[in-house]
Amino acid sequence: MVIVRTIEELQEAKKVLLGSIGFVPTMGALHHGHLSLIRQARKENEHLVVSIFVNPTQFLEGEDLDSYPRKDEADIKICELAGVDILFMPTIDQMYERDELCIGAPAIKGYVLEGEKRPGHFDGMLQVVMKLLNLSGASRAYFGKKDAQQLALIMQMVKNYFMDVEIIPCEIVRDDNGLALSSRNIYLDADEKQRALALSRSLKRATKLVMAGELNVEAIKKVMLNVLKDADEVEYVAIVDREFNALKEVEIGNTIILVAAWVGKPRLIDNLWI
Structure with a gap:
């Protein structure tokens, strides 16, 4: 497994990946839900790229950006054991400039339910997912159904912007008592x-x-x-x-x-x- 932390390193590492690329974007603190996505991507593609990036633009003021669980050492080990080819762990400076173009969630679907309770959240989520999909060179990208509205908006973004990637919805993973993993x-x-x-x-x-x-x-x-x-x-x-x-x-x-x-x-x- 190659760990890359800059866009240049990622582009260099991808040069040896010939064939389909499965991509799993995460914010780290990996659990069995993430692992199920990684395993499915590993099974269905010739190569596997995983990203770990706690994206600041999808956190609202007062949310848990600073305290969000971070377990880099454990996450690296999990990815290594799961057969990840490239683990992309960029900094905020790598992912964002000071004055950027923005992507906006759709006016209706993006501002009901989660969008109503967390206004602006989906704008930041779509912004970073588009960046990561473009950077990864993914043939297929894997997202859990637990974030159902997020999944629907990502699929719409891929459709609306004619992006050459297949979005694969994956089933919710629960613990033995039925609690959805998070x-x-x-x-x-x-x-x-x-x-x-x-x-x-x-x-x-x-x-x-x-x-x-x-x-x-x-x-x-x-x-x-x-x-x-x-x-x-x-x-x-x-x-x-x-x-x-x-x-x-x-x-x-x-x-x-x-x-x-x-x-x-x-x-x-x-x-x-x-």
């Missing part, structure tokens, strides 16, 4: 981890309701909110189609049920694709 889970103590399971439990209840024939969105949301009482604060429960339009009834094969809630220090998200 780097921010490190903030949870034992009691909070138990209470955080309310998110996945609410989605399981929604699944059972749909399987029993209940398709009414308001009825499903009411049950979910009751399950979510263990959370400190529920920001939203939403049931939308794949384009993030609100639904009155669940459409099998075209629905995402999403939840965002605070438990202790971290803000957690989870979702279910139906």
